[in-house]
Amino acid sequence: MSLEALIFDVDGTLADTEEIHRQAFNAAFQETRLWWNWSPHQYAELLSISGGKERIAAYIASLDEPEATKRGLATRIGELHQAKTRIFTSLIAGGRAPLRPGVARLIREAHEAGLKLAIASTTTPANVEALLETHLGPDAPRWFAVIAAGDKVPMKKPAPDIYHLALAVLGLAPQACVAFEDSGKGLTAAKAAGLFTVVTPTFWTRTDDLSAADLLLPSLGDPDAPLDDGAARSLGAPFLSLAALERIKSARAARQTV
Numbered sequence: 001m002s003l004e005a006l007i008f009d010v011d012g013t014l015a016d017t018e019e020i021h022r023q024a025f026n027a028a029f030q031e032t033r034l035w036w037n038w039s040p041h042q043y044a045e046l047l048s049i050s051g052g053k054e055r056i057a058a059y060i061a062s063l064d065e066p067e068a069t070k071r072g073l074a075t076r077i078g079e080l081h082q083a084k085t086r087i088f089t090s091l092i093a094g095g096r097a098p099l100r101p102g103v104a105r106l107i108r109e110a111h112e113a114g115l116k117l118a119i120a121s122t123t124t125p126a127n128v129e130a131l132l133e134t135h136l137g138p139d140a141p142r143w144f145a146v147i148a149a150g151d152k153v154p155m156k157k158p159a160p161d162i163y164h165l166a167l168a169v170l171g172l173a174p175q176a177c178v179a180f181e182d183s184g185k186g187l188t189a190a191k192a193a194g195l196f197t198v199v200t201p202t203f204w205t206r207t208d209d210l211s212a213a214d215l216l217l218p219s220l221g222d223p224d225a226p227l228d229d230g231a232a233r234s235l236g237a238p239f240l241s242l243a244a245l246e247r248i249k250s251a252r253a254a255r256q257t258v
């Protein structure tokens with residue numbers, strides 16, 4: 001089955017955004033005078049929880065405070081997360097998280113070749129639009145047949161729900177698509193949805209179990225930012241182009257039918 005769609009995760013995959021998320025959370029905590037401050041080490045641990053609202057809830061539950069205090073704090077999660085999202089999207093619009101190497105090139109290549117594009121992310125939809133509009137232009141969100149993100153599904157990654165939603169709107173079988181992820185949770189979700197998955201880890205996900213990746217690369221690479229020799233050799237090209245992706249995916253499918 002030929003390649004008909006690319007499905008992209010957002011945080012860590014389109015751009016290395018989690019440090020900006022961390023700063024936005026902390027700025028929201030200052031703005032609401034809670035004075036919490038998540039260190040990079042603390043945030044790396046909190047990232048085991050998908051979803052910003054769920055992350056705040058888990059942090060509140062971990063506090064050494066009376067239950068009544070924690071119940072009161074839990075009623076403020078929506079307000080806190082709205083403030084955080086406003087701050088995050090403003091930082092993104094200010095260019096604080098460039099797209100990773102090869103992302104703009106591959107999205108444009110797929111768009112111009114007539115492939116369908118989709119997003120499958122745990123993050124809040126406003127974050128996705130800010131990232132796409134800032135780096136690919138005001139029309140970019142409309143290049144995507146579906147932006148499946150945030151609370152649009154009951155179960156977040158590593159559950160496959162968000163990928164099932166993206167595939168349903170695309171109207172495609174998983175065999176006709178490729179997923180792009182950065183984390184173990186995202187990889188688990190994409191594989192559970194039956195997708196060939198390219199993984200480009202970041203600092204935050206470098207210790208995740210990525211052994212189920214169909215293609216594991218340091219990034220997608222670019223003509224002016226070619227992959228290192230090892231990755232280029234495994235790919236048979238200095239960066240991941242649509243042609244290289246189709247070649248590798250077809251070869252893997254052919255081997256599986258033997």
Ligand code: XBP
Binds near residue numbers: 009053122157183
């Ligand atoms: C990563 C996440 C998100 C972000 C924070 O999403 O787990 O929760 O860390 O964004 P993905 P929100 O890798 O699936 O794009 O605060 O909007 O959840």
Ligand code: MG
Binds near residue numbers: 009012013181186
């Ligand atoms: Mg991610």
